[in-house]
Amino acid sequence: MSLANPSVPAKPLTFRRFKDGDSKPLAWQQEIFDADHSHKCPTYVQSTPPCQGSCPSGEDIRGYLNIVRGIEKPPAGMAWQEYAWRRLTDANPLPAVMGRVCPAPCESGCNRNEVEDFVGINSVEHFLGEWAIEHKLGFAAPAERTGKKVAVIGGGPAGLSAAYQLARKGHWVTIFDERAELGGMMRYGIPGFRTPRAVLDAEIQRILDLGVEKHMNCRIGTDVTLEQLRSEFDALFLGLGAQAGRPLPVEGAEAANCVTATAFLKAFNDGRMRHVGKRVVVVGGGDTSIDVATVARRLGHIEHVHESDLPERVIAGHAAHDAASISARQGAEVTLTSVFAIDKMQANKHEIEQAQAEGIAIRGGLVPVAVLRDGNGRATALRVARCEAKLVAGRLEVKPIEGTEEDIEADLIVSAIGQAVDFSGLESLDNGKGGINADRNYQVQGQPGLFVGGDVVRPHLLTTAIGHGAIAADGIDRHLRSEPLDKRPKIDVHAFDLMRKMAEKGLPSGKVEAPLRGTDQSPGAIHNYENRSDRYVIPSTELFLGHFQYTPRNTRRVMTLSKEQALDNFEERMLPLLESQAQAEAKRCMSCGQCFECDNCVVYCPQTAVFKVPKSKSTTGRYVDTDYSKCIGCHICKDVCPTGYIQMGLGE
Incomplete structure (x- = not known):
């Protein structure tokens, strides 16, 4: 195990305002x-700034960095850390979580990339989120209550964001969620060594402390109808999420040990799955596929598996693994395939590097063509072929190359190629494409008072869902005040x-x-x-x-594990910046x-x-x-x- 604090190697500046041979004058205007x-x-x-323009939740990044660096002074009696945190949480109530897991498109957009390297925005957000939890900061209660009631369906990032913003505006909010705990994919999708549960719980509790109520283990469309909620509440927000995984679209994918990433991660995060097969193949290329692969590496396998302890049976919810089997675990051989080359994969580059350090074989430019099965119908291998993949008009086109097929042996195959919304009981809202149509205010077309956000609009990042929730909350607030829903700004950020x-x-x-x-x-x-x-x-x-x-x-210290060290290691890998480092990075x-x-x-x-x-x-x-x-x-x-x-x- 190594605890590294890598620094960017020194290199000469590449920027010159005028270069040799420049002769073209600037525009005459x-x-x-x-x-x-x-x-x-x-x-x-x-x-x-382009960092903020690239942030799906519209955080005032420049604003809170200027506070951290000391340019913008806090009000008398308030610590700069608290003032920066409050500026940050105007847009995003979950900074300690997002500071860990957000792939940070803000950093890709940062203009500092033209000088030497982007500003570590995500790491400063991580620092502020941790400081707020350590000092038990809470959100200010609204000055007055409107008496209006809003039902938020779904307790994931979109629902929590909408509930937070609505509660701050003085409305009474109740969250309905079919799970036992709030958090959505932050809890049931992302493993705990990336989002420590104590951190997630602390940031959710702040939102509940604003007077937000919750009804758990309650599925809308089954336990209570949408019509019932409409009769009891003044407005509704649907943050359903996309927690149904997409199976592989190839022959043989119906094998019991060919499962979806969402089912795999839920079984792990529920604490039911304690080991996987000796050979695990993950198909994907995004952050979710990396999560599956790193979890599989940590769980490992056992030599003699009882029929009831097969991973697919646990994932299907039939039973939980016997904890006594943990002592017999050995490392699993994990392979991750993607249709894109490794340098073109959608997953966070840092996470890819960590996975490779842990001995996970990542192979780019491969497309699944079939799942091979034995006489009992269990998958034994994934047949793949080399391919050419490209985006055409926003759609992915994958062309297999004939004669390049090969078989990758597998005891468990996990599909992490995307997610889908489960519309059971809410079929009337499905637009036929697996989503719900909404306007720029995220109000459902033709249904005043019904708003949506998150993956049900467009599957994307957690921070995108947070942004949807905030914009929808603005629309709900105007609706409840009988104000017209004006056109949203072209650049919709917290300025x-x-x-x-x-x-x-x-x-x-x-x-x-x-x-x-x-x-x-x-x-x-x-x-x-x-x-x-x-x-x-x-x-x-x-x-x-x-x-x-x-x-x-200034980079965060990251614990890098070897193949052997990863087994049974569920400790957090990323440590926050020190205060002096956060200030230096903000500068x-x-x-x-x-x-x-x-x-x-x-x-x-x-x-x-x-x-x-x-x-x-x-x-x-x-x-x-x-x-x-x-x-x-x-x-x-x-x-x-x-x-x-x-x-x-x-x-x-």
């Missing part, structure tokens, strides 16, 4: 000069609110029209301020990247589209036209101003602005 001046002057434009910061500091604000724009007359904002967060994601080309020096990423954030108070514009302005706002009138996002009687439009402030917050306009 940006560079209209008359001698040493132009008709343009600086404007201050708040944009959405930094300058007006909130001014009110928090006690600064006066004048009338500001929406979308928020400042003028040189209104005290409501800095001169010529505009908030484009609802419609513009700022690219790296708008930043002065030359400002940022090479700074290695790597380039604060794209928002001032981070670097003073470049003030220092480099040759006319001293750009100046600091007096401390008594300044706040985050309101740090510098421009004296337009001095400004000649030389563009220098825009050119040296690292974050792209300063744009040239005013004359157009």
